[in-house]
Amino acid sequence: MTQSNITRRGMLGAVAAGASVLAMPTVLRAQSSEYIIGASLPLTGPFATAGKLIAPAFSLYQAMINAEGGINGVNIKIVTEDSGYVATNALANYQRLLASEGKNVVAYYGDSTGFMKLVGPELKGDQARMMTSTSFATELANPETHPYQFMSGPTYADQFDILLQDIAAKGGKSVAFIHSNNEFGTDPLEHGKKRAAELGIDVVLVEATKTQGADIPTHVTKLAQANPDYCILQGYVTGVWPQLIGGARQFGLATKFMGTFWGMEKLIADRVTAEAGPFLDGYQGVMPYRYSYDQEDAPRLQQIAEMSKTMFAGTPLENYMPTWGLQAFASLELLTIALKRNADAGLEMSNADNIAAALATVKDVNLGGYYGKNVSIENNKVGIGRVYQYSAESRLFTPTSDWLTV
Template sequence: QAKEWVLGASMPLTGPYAMAGALGMPGIIDFIAMTNDSGGIGGKPIRGIMEDSGYVPSRSLANFKKAYAEAPDMAGYFGDSTGFMKLLAPELNDRYKVLTGSTSFASELANPGTNPYQYVSGPTYQDMFGILLQHISEQGGKRLAFVYSDTEFGKDPIPYGRKRAAELGIEVVHEEITKPAGAEVQTHVAQLRRADPDFVIMHGYVTGVWPAIIATARAFGMETKFLGTFWAMEKVIADKASAKVGEALDGYMGVMPYRYFYDRADAPAYQALDAWNKEHNEKYPGYLVTWYLEVRITLDLWHQAMEATINADKPVNGDNLAAALKGIRNWDSGGFFGKPVTVESHKIAQGRVYAYNAGNKLFLPVSDWLEV
C-alpha cells in the first residue's frame, strides 16, 4: 500500500455552475486538511488532485484519467455532474474500479448492480420528485408543470415524475425546457402562464433561472406554487434574488437531504466545521452553503468506507470500499441528516421539505424528516 491516499476531484470552477463549484471546492480542501490534521486515514495522509471541469463531462473524464495516470492506486474520486458520472461508468466498471461520489443525485447511480463504484449522498432526484408530488397531492393539486434544464441533470427525474403524477391523479399540463443559465425567462414564463398550472416543479438549476422564473411569474400575476430540488435550495441565492424582487420567493419550497448550516445546535459535525472555518478562513461569513455540505458529506461517506476497510485489514480498492459503503448501518452523521444513516442501493433515502421565508431570509422546515 502507498504512503498516502490519493483523492481526485473535478469541479465546475468555470461554466454555468461556476459559483456552486467555487463555493463547493472548499468542502474538498477542508475535508483533506481536517482529516490530515487529525492523523489522516489509517495513519496515512490524503493528497488531493483537483481540476476544473467547466461543467463539461468530457473534460471531467479527462481529469479523472489524468489523475488515475498520476496515481493508479487512487482511493477515491469526486465528480461534478450527472453527465460525467454516466460517461465514466463503463470504464469505471471495467477498468478503473475507483469508488466515486459526486454532486449528482441521479437515479441510475443508486444501483450497485449496474454502477457498483458510484454512490449518491442522499435521496435520488426521483426520490425528491416523489416527496414533492406527494406534497402536491396532499395539497389538492390537480394541474402540474415541470420546468427543467436541457442537461442530463435536468432530464433525470422527468419520466418518473410523469408516471408518478399520473398515479396520484395529477395532470402534467405543461413541460418547459430551458438553458441551465442565461435562459429567456419571460418567454418561458409566458408559456407557463398559458398552461395555468396549480404547481410547478423546477429541476436542473443551481444559481440561476429558478429565482428569475418565480419573480417573473409573480410579476405576471401568477399565483402558482413553485417547488424545487436540492441544488435550487440555497439560501445565498434566494437572499440575493430577494434583494432585487422583494418577497416574490416567499413560500418557495423544496427538498433538502441535510440540515441547513444555521441549524447546528444539534449537529456536532456542523459545529466542528464552524470552529475549523473560524480558525482557518478569515473570510468565513459564519455560514456554509448547501453545496459545500453536499461535497463534505459525500467525502465523509468515503471516509467511513475507508476506515471500515482498513479496520477489517482488507486491501483498499474499489470492491472493498463499495462493500464497506453498503455496510453503513445506523451511522450518526453528526447532524447532516435528521435520522441515522443507512446506505441502501448506494443512496440515503431521507430528506425534509423546507420553505423559504422572505422575512427572516431562512429556509425553514415544513415537514418532518422523511424516509422514502
C-alpha cells in the same frame, strides 16, 4: 441575474481563502503515507458558481479529518482540477491522476451526471476507484450497473416523489414541470408524471428551457395559460429558476414554486432578495441535509462552523456553509467510513470492490448531524429528504415537513 452578478467580491474572497488546494500543481506527487481522493469541479463554465462553493468544503474536510488522525493514522489529500462542466475534461483529469499516482488514489469525486455515466465503462481492473459526485442521477442508484458509484442523498426522481407527496398532502391538484433542456433537467420527468398520476395530481405543463439565457417571458406565458397550483423547477443552479419565479410574480400568477436540491441554496436566494425584492418568499424545495445553521444535536455541523470562522474569516463562508458544500461533506464522510472499515480489515485501499463492499455495510449510522436521522446506504444512495421553505424576512430556509424516506 447572471452568474457574474452572484460571484461578488466577497464570494471571490471565500473561494480564494477556502480553496487553496486549487492553487497547487495540477497533479500532486503524493507520499506513500497519504491517501489521495481526486476531484473534478466546474470551476469555469455554466456551473462555476457551484464549483467554487464546493471547493472550500474539500479543503476544510481534509484539514478536519487529518486533525482527527486521517484514515487510521494516514492523512488524506484531496486533489482538485477544473472540468469546466465538460465530462470529457473530468474523465481526462481522472485518467491523468491515476497515471501519475496509481494506487495512492483511493477514491474520486465527480462533477456531473455526464462524467459519472462516461467514466462507468472505464472502471475496470486497475482503473476502477470508488466514486461519488455532485450528481443525484436516477440511473446511478443501481449497484448492478454502477457498482462503484454512490450518492449521499435521494435521486432526482426521489426528490420529485418527496415534493409530489408534499403537494398532495397540501391539497394541490395540478402541477407544472419546468426543466433545463439537458440530462440534468430531464432526469426525473417520466417518474414525476407517473407519480403525479398515482397521487391524483394533474401535470398540466412540461416545459423545457435553456440552462442559461432562457426566454423567460415566453415560458411564463405558457405557465400562465396552464395556471397550475404548483410548479416544480428542475435542472438549474443559479440564474434561471429565480428569473422564472420573478416573471411569474410580475405576471400575477399565484402558482407556488418548488425546487430540487440544486435550487435550494440560501446564498442565491439571499442575493436575489437583496437585488430584486422578496418575491422568493414562500419558495419551497427538497433537501437531503440540514442547513449548516441548524446545529442542534449536530456536532459535525458545529465543528464545521467553528473551523469556518478561522479558515474563511472575512468571507460569506465564515458563518455559513453552502448546501453544495454540505453535499460534499456528507459524501466524503460516508466514503471515509468505508475507507476506515477497509483499513481495519487490512484490505487493499485502492481496490474499488473492497470499498464498495465496505459502503454496503453502512447501516443506521449517525453521521453527526448532516441529516435529521440515522442513515443507511441502499442501492448506492441515501434515500432521505424533507421539504424546506424560504423566508425573505429571516433569509432562512426552514423545514415544513418531516424527514421522508424513499
